[in-house]
Amino acid sequence: MAIKQLVGPSGSGLTKYLTDLYENTPGAVMLTSNPRAHITYLRTTVEEELAFGLEQRGVALDEMRQRIERIAGALDLQDLLDRAPNQLSGGQTRRVALGTVLILDAPLVLLDDPFAGLDPASRQQLAHVLHNLDADVVVAGHHAWLSDMDPDVDAELLGEEALLQLPEKVPSSHHGDDSHLHFPDLVGSQGAGKRRWWQFRKSQANRFEIGPVSLSIPRGGVLWLRGANGAGKSTLMKALVERDKRIGLMLQDPIDQVIDSRVDQMVPDAQLRSQFDLNSEEHPEDLSQRALRLAQFASVIG
Known part of the structure; x- marks a missing residue:
């Protein structure tokens, strides 16, 4: 089984590559860049969320328990199994989303930016899990995390590599205790x-x-x-x-800060919209992931 790593800037076609592969490969599973899309939030515990996909496939109960135990151990989810899915941190949510995909034991696993939001220990843990999967794995992202942790894993570049160049620090005009x-x-x-x-159930x-x-x-x-x-x-x-x-x-998930139906309502400052190349008339939810993140940032600093 092999691991392929794709690296590229926003807009280089990483997600499209994975989606095309997913749609044209029977039995493949895919983790999207939005981990919350893989959690139903209809179940009361993380353990039940992990079981959801297995239930849909008619997996026997004993095997279901074995797979949950295995994936919980691999992704360090044991202490979260009894937690409510809506009470997890961003990184914990991503690990649970990974669990809902990897637990299906598919022959081809496609992962869109799976290392985003994970702390260093969790990244190492995920890399170890991917190397031991009995499946072909394609990992796409904006940084070659796998190559950083294992030089034997090559990264294929999509688009032109952009180097981060920060401007000079702005000197502060404040002095003293203030x-x-x-x-x-x-x-x-x-x-x-x-x-x-409107929340009918008892407090967690x-x-x-x-x-x-x-x-x-x-x-x-x-x-x-x-x-x-x-x-x-x-x-x-x-x-x-x-x-x-x-x-x-500025929250981790930009969709949590969309309350307007037009970009110019979300970002009233025309200069900021121009700076980030945002279309005034678009609905924020119709923006690309990159554009929505920039719109979110512009709305906060504006």
Whole structure:
């Protein structure tokens, strides 16, 4: 069994290549770039989500349990099996989505940017799983993660490789005690909160809390929050917004911030739309993944 790695910039045809291969290869399975598209959110636990595809294929119960145990061990999902699918971090959601695809034991596995959003340990773990699959694997992405971890895996380039060139740092005009934004004793939490009137089920027993953490953010500078998948980075950033409503928040999934039916409503600033080459009259959900991410960013900084 072989692993093929495709690398290219946004718009180079990576997803189209995988989609064409998927549509023309009977029995193939494909992980799209949106991990939430592979989770039904109709099941109450991660374990039931992993079983969903096997149920549709009429897999016997004993074999189903064996496959779930195997894939949970391979992707480090054991501690998440009883968790509600909507209470996972972005990286955890991606690992579960990978599980729903790999558990099907298909002869050809197509993966669209599977390493995005994974911490270094999870990337190493996924690479190990892919090398031990009894299947042909095609991995597409914007970075040659497999080659970084295993020099024997070659990367085929689609389009022209673009080098990242950052502009010079903008000097801060603030001095003294006002040169930092201080947020003492931040506490973020999710799960087990008060449910809305339309949420009929009881509160989930799972509750996650991070903090208290004190952050000092330099004006005109960058503060990098690092941590493993599920450590609480997004939860802490949401707590920042709750502390100060003037803060703009860019979520992991751009579709979560689409509330307008036209790009010019989502991004009112004409200069930003021009800078990011955004079509004013398009619906945000009709944009390419690249354009939607840029529209999301423009809406936040605008």
